[in-house]
Amino acid sequence: MIDVTLQNFETEVIAASMTTPILIDFWAPWCGPCKSLGPILEQVEEAYQGRFTLVKINSDEEQQLAQAFGIRSIPTCILMIGGKPVDGFTGAQGAAQVRAFLDKHLPSEGELAAEAETDAAQALLQAGDPQAALEKLADALATDPGNDDTRYDYIRLLIELGGHEEAEAALAAKLGEIPRQLRFEALNQWLSAIKFIATSDYATWAVEQFDDKIAANKRDFDTRFAKARLLMALGEWTAAMDELLEIIMRDKKWAEEAPRKAFVAILELLTPPKPKTVSQATGKTAGGIEVLGKTAVQEDPQAALVSSYRRKLSMMLN
Numbered sequence: 001m002i003d004v005t006l007q008n009f010e011t012e013v014i015a016a017s018m019t020t021p022i023l024i025d026f027w028a029p030w031c032g033p034c035k036s037l038g039p040i041l042e043q044v045e046e047a048y049q050g051r052f053t054l055v056k057i058n059s060d061e062e063q064q065l066a067q068a069f070g071i072r073s074i075p076t077c078i079l080m081i082g083g084k085p086v087d088g089f090t091g092a093q094g095a096a097q098v099r100a101f102l103d104k105h106l107p108s109e110g111e112l113a114a115e116a117e118t119d120a121a122q123a124l125l126q127a128g129d130p131q132a133a134l135e136k137l138a139d140a141l142a143t144d145p146g147n148d149d150t151r152y153d154y155i156r157l158l159i160e161l162g163g164h165e166e167a168e169a170a171l172a173a174k175l176g177e178i179p180r181q182l183r184f185e186a187l188n189q190w191l192s193a194i195k196f197i198a199t200s201d202y203a204t205w206a207v208e209q210f211d212d213k214i215a216a217n218k219r220d221f222d223t224r225f226a227k228a229r230l231l232m233a234l235g236e237w238t239a240a241m242d243e244l245l246e247i248i249m250r251d252k253k254w255a256e257e258a259p260r261k262a263f264v265a266i267l268e269l270l271t272p273p274k275p276k277t278v279s280q281a282t283g284k285t286a287g288g289i290e291v292l293g294k295t296a297v298q299e300d301p302q303a304a305l306v307s308s309y310r311r312k313l314s315m316m317l318n
Helices: 009-018 032-047 063-068 095-103 109-126 130-143 148-160 164-175 182-199 207-216 221-233 237-250 254-270 301-317
Strands: 022-027 053-058 076-081 084-090
Touching (some): 009 022, 009 053, 009 076, 022 032, 032 053, 032 095, 076 095, 084 095, 109 130, 109 148, 130 148, 148 164, 148 182, 164 182, 182 221, 182 254, 221 254, 237 301, 254 301
Parallel strands (some): 022 053
Antiparallel strands (some): 022 076
């Protein structure tokens, strides 16, 4: 538990919430319900063993902070994740109610363990050891089998490393879901392109052979689509999308819109993952408590590329 003032708010709440959820308790010494809620919050913080940090703000002494959060009555508690408020409640609550509130937003112990393994995998990838990263992701998935983020990262790395049969097996359950998640369909499209090129008559073709045949007939969509799938297999994403656009421009409905589906899959594969610190704040909490405004996010080059090709697809389809 930490006492927070305007002077240390940026460090102890905003910055700290980027890595650990922060529960703010707005209270005052004269407030009876605050006196009953305070010890409960401290007990829950201890029981949760670092899954969140409790901070207390004296609303009488820190009126500027209380006004910034629109505090109208106390006790009021607000949960901060990723530098933003995501939810809150007012009034005294029992331990069970506080736990239920927190459990809606905090990762479970299994999820935390899996996240640690995933973070370790990302570090290994950056260090140039993808095989060790794959083993970490496998461990993370075993710890938390329902974690779709981990499963996606694991299957994607399997494909990159050539473990196509293992990737297909790990992907099967997600492809059976209704509705099917776009990101897993994207992996399926990529894997299908790799398998097609490896087993078709085009397996030995160079890109120049495709170009020569297409030059003879601009509407040879079979060859164009095969070339696009070869480019997907090679990870030449923008070139693949450019080829797919050539088909879509000439015939939007060709092959039951297979080029459009492949194009959308590539966009999904190229879309940067959302930062873990991004919260679901909407300007108000579920309890109707007014909160701080949204923070502007600058678009990175990869996201700009995806946006550009989304617009190109939209123009072709309209």
